Amino acid sequence: MKKNPETCAGRRSFLKAGAGFLGATVFGGIPFRSFAADAALKPADRCFVFVYFSGGWDQLLAFDPRDPAEFTAERVSETRILPGYSFTDARFPTVPIRPDVAGKGRSNIDFGPAVGELANHYDLMTVVRGINMTTLAHEEGMRYFITGKRPIGAAARGSSTATEVVGQMMPTVPIPSIAMNVESYNEGYPGNANALRVNNRGDLLLTLGKTKVPLDSEIEKQLVDFNGRPITCEAAAYGAGGVGTSYATSRGQMQQVLSSGLDTAFDFGHSSNGELRTTYGLNSSNYDQPAGRAALVATALKKGISQCVSINMVGGLDTHFGTQTSHALNQRAGFDALNLLVKDLRSSPHPSGGNFMDHTTILVYSEFARTPLINASSGRDHHLTNSCLLMGAGLKHNRVFGYSGNVAMTPAVVNLRTGEADPNGGNILPEHIIATVLASAKLDYSITRVQPLEALLA
Incomplete structure (x- = not known):
């Protein structure tokens, strides 16, 4: 049959x-x-969100922009950097953004045109620039950032950072870790540290008994x-x-x-989820789009279902040809969804005091970045130098750590204590980021075999 x-x-x-x-x-x-x-159910006192942008993002459009008035087409043979902001459309600014929101002080962070309203949360952010990924392979870069350990070939080593968090903290929530369309690993922790791995919200409903x-x-x-x-x-x-x-x-x-x-909590069409639909602008056509994924994260944390959520927020970034507009639109969709999530967590009281962002650490990453030069197919290729965004609890805010070079956006060589240029310093690597995330909750980071970026810890 x-x-x-x-x-x-x-x-x-x-x-x-x-x-x-x-x-x-x-x-x-x-x-x-x-x-x-x-x-x-009681929410975890400390929550973690790991947000993956799949395919390798363009950091000129996001967290490592350049002023097109300085990095002009006429100087491209000298700088090897072309921002390309003029190649987008009217939905995007043509210069980097530096927000100045009343009551927050001026931003110390410049953002690329794709970041949108998420940039207004600069008072919760630290941007790390000039990260050396040491690989241009998708699987290796992704697994490197998930575990904080350089893969052996393409094979992951060690546990996912979410597994480390759950394994050390043993949270009293029903499903300690959810991993949606993101890989998860457990090396050495008992089974209760495993993530519930699902490809999408439908899988989650299926597993929890909806279908x-x-x-x-x-x-x-x-x-x-x-x-x-x-x-x-x-x-x-x-x-x-x-x-x-x-x-x-x-x-x-x-x-x-x-x-x-x-399962009812994740059934966004259910009558009990009207407020959630309003907050995230949800309807039956976008439950499984980035806004719906952000709503899923908020639901898992705020309802006390999970402590850690790892989620593939947006894909479509492995573009080697085409226009800047398509890449900017894909990134903007992810950042807009993340903005909704942060707004929701900031406005939601946590039972332990303060709001949920006071109790939540967010890491936003991609496996590598795109080249600072536009190729012959009007696209960008794979580039070693990456950046990431850290937000929320346990971290200092409104600051930039590290840099990429003004020629070809090469990885930084910095004093790892200060983030300042230092010819005797070292590269910022994914393991430094993971050590910092663990240290932000006073967890054991020895698995990374490096020190956290102390200047970023609150």
């Missing part, structure tokens, strides 16, 4: 997402039934039998590498997840 492709895809998603719970019978060290019985997908394999039925039927010899053989045993030890946990009604 021919299988229904949608049913098969849903079943695979369900099994893969469910595997995020393997190896543990409690979340955060507390039996899940405690949460299921308590309608008012029931028929299973057409008897072995699969046994592996995800939440009613307590023993794993059979056939199933055990199927799971010779430990899959069967892992499902056997976790199915009670998953049964409790499914019965808790957490």
Whole structure:
């Protein structure tokens, strides 16, 4: 009999997402039934959001801009930098942005044209420039930033930063870590530090029980039998590498997840989510677009479902040809969604005092950047020198650390204590960023084998 492709895809998603719970019978060290019985979940006192822009972003349009009056086409043979702002359209400014919002003081950070209204939160930001990615391969750069360890070839090493956070802090929330369309790794922590990995919001609803997908394999039925039927010899053989045993030890946990009604929080069309739809401008056509992804992050944190959310906010950035406008539009969509998230967290009181941004650290990154010169196809290629954005709790704000060179935007050589130019200094690497994120919550950062950027710590 021919299988229904949608049913098969849903079943695979369900099994893969469910595997995020393997190896543990409690979340955060507390039996899940405690949460299921308590309608008012308590948000984590410290939250983390890891926002990935997929494909390699153009930093001239974002966090490392240049003044086109200085870096002109006439000087391009000298500077090897062409901002290209005039190649965008009327939706974007043609010069870098330096906001000045009443009550916040003037921004010390220049932003590129694609950042939009997110730039108005400069009083919560630190921008790190001149990061040397040491790779131009997508998978390697992405995994390097996720773990803070240089991959071996394309193979990731170590745990994801979210796993490190959850493994050390053991938060008392139902699903400590969610990873949406982002890779996640666990090296050495128990199963309750695993992320619930899903490709999209539909997978999350599926895993949490919103949709029931028929299973057409008897072995699969046994592996995800939440009613307590023993794993059979056939199933055990199927799971010779430990899959069967892992499902056997976790199915009670998953049964409790499914019965808790957490899926309603992520069903944006539900009658209880009217305020969320208004805040994020949601309708059925954009639930799974960047604004919907930002709403998912806010829901997971504010409702006390998760401590860490890692999310692929926007893609379409691996463009080697075409216009600046298309790349700027893709980045702007991600930054606009992030702006909605930050506005929401800033305006939402946290039960421990202050607002949610007072309790949340955000890292925004991409695997590398784009070349400062426009190629023969009117696009930009892969470039080693990257930058990133840090926001929120545990960090100093309204500052820039490091720089890229004014010739070809080369990686910085800086004093790693101050961020200032120092010929005897070193490169800023992704592990310095990850060490800083961990240190911002006073967590052990020794896995990075470097010191955090102390000048950025509050």
